Amino acid sequence: MLHAGRGRLQPGHRAIVLETVAAVPGMVGAMLQHLKCLRRMQDDQGWIKTLMDEAENERMHLMTFIEIAKPTIFERLLVLIVQGGFFNAFFLLYLISPKTAHRIVGYFEEEAVRSYTAYLAEIDAGRHENVAAPQRAIEYWGLAPDARLREVVLAVREDEAEHRDVNHAFANELTGERCVKLREHLT
Ligand SMILES: [Fe+2]
Ligand SMILES: [Fe+2]
Numbered sequence: 001m002l003h004a005g006r007g008r009l010q011p012g013h014r015a016i017v018l019e020t021v022a023a024v025p026g027m028v029g030a031m032l033q034h035l036k037c038l039r040r041m042q043d044d045q046g047w048i049k050t051l052m053d054e055a056e057n058e059r060m061h062l063m064t065f066i067e068i069a070k071p072t073i074f075e076r077l078l079v080l081i082v083q084g085g086f087f088n089a090f091f092l093l094y095l096i097s098p099k100t101a102h103r104i105v106g107y108f109e110e111e112a113v114r115s116y117t118a119y120l121a122e123i124d125a126g127r128h129e130n131v132a133a134p135q136r137a138i139e140y141w142g143l144a145p146d147a148r149l150r151e152v153v154l155a156v157r158e159d160e161a162e163h164r165d166v167n168h169a170f171a172n173e174l175t176g177e178r179c180v181k182l183r184e185h186l187t
Contacts (some may be wrong), residue, residue: 011119012069015156019062020079022112022163025094025105026055032094047170054163061156067134068149081156099164100149100172116157122151156164166167 009017030051037044071079094101122128133147141155 006184009075010069011067011115011122011171012114013071013075015065015071015119016071017060017075017082018064018112020067020114021082021086022108023055023058023062024083025090025101025108026051026053026058028087028090028094029098029101029105030055032091040130048147050166057159057163060136061159064134064140064152064156066136066138068131068152086141090186093179099171102174106171109167112160113164114158116153116160118164119153120150120157 007009030048033047035046035049057144090101093104119128123130128149130148130150133149133152135145137143137155138147139147141152143151143155
């Protein structure tokens with residue numbers, strides 16, 4: 001559903017569309033790191049599981065929000081088109097520069113944190129009903145049985161902050177690796 005006249009998705013609908021995109025980078029990164037480890041016959045230092053966990057966590061965000069806002073046909077079509085473009089673009093970017101890919105995801109995640117902060121503001125202002133938390137969310141985040149949407153959004157925002165930190169840390173690590181290689185090359 002769109003805000004009449006403003007063309008902006010309501011927070012729950014916006015979350016659905018964004019989470020379908022957010023769940024892509026972790027899986028692409030995990031797959032390409034997996035292939036790199038096979039080629040180089042080296043340990044992944046826990047990167048693959050971390051990235052797969054991120055993808056699963058984002059999918060759980062999606063599964064939670066579809067119980068709060070039902071996606072429209074337009075949104076489903078948008079998701080289809082965006083996924084086709086984004087998966088391929090991100091795959092290529094990760095092949096060319098995993099460091100840049102993780103850095104960009106770090107910034108996207110920061111945007112996600114802001115987006116959920118705005119969602120909280122909508123709930124607190126009473127513009128968005130603070131409905132009961134879906135059972136799936138209560139079980140997944142171990143929330144109180146009477147938890148509301150506000151607690152769910154807080155838990156999701158915490159996840160996004162963690163994704164931000166992990167992706168920036170991966171980008172930093174890859175930058176460090178490049179510096180070491182350059183130093184070895186120069187000495
Ligand atoms: Fe998410
Ligand atoms: Fe995220």
